[in-house]
Amino acid sequence: MNNKVLIKAILPNIEVEYDVFIPVNEQLWRIEKLTIKCIYDLLNMEYNPKTESYIIINKITGQIYDKNQVILDTDIRNATELYFVKEIGEQQLTNV
Secondary structure (H helix, E strand, O other): OOOEEEEEEEEOOOOEEEEEEEEOOOEHHHHHHHHHHHHHHHOOOOOOOOOOOEEEEEOOOOOEOOOOOEHHHOOOOOOEEEEEEEOOOHHHHHOO
């Protein structure tokens, strides 16, 4: 399977980890939306991709990825562990 890599998707905000195969020819923004939607569906949780956004961070290197990059052009390979950290928008900060 040269067109996919196996990653560990870690969502600290809901305290779950899943191993996920992702295609190497997709941009990170699409991987983010599909991975988060899949995990939320498995947990029977609501996910609104229009209002919720995640930052993707490599657990080992701490690198924050640009969402317009294609997986193949990054250092993401088999067994890479990625944090999907929920972004806090300005509107949410003003409500605190």
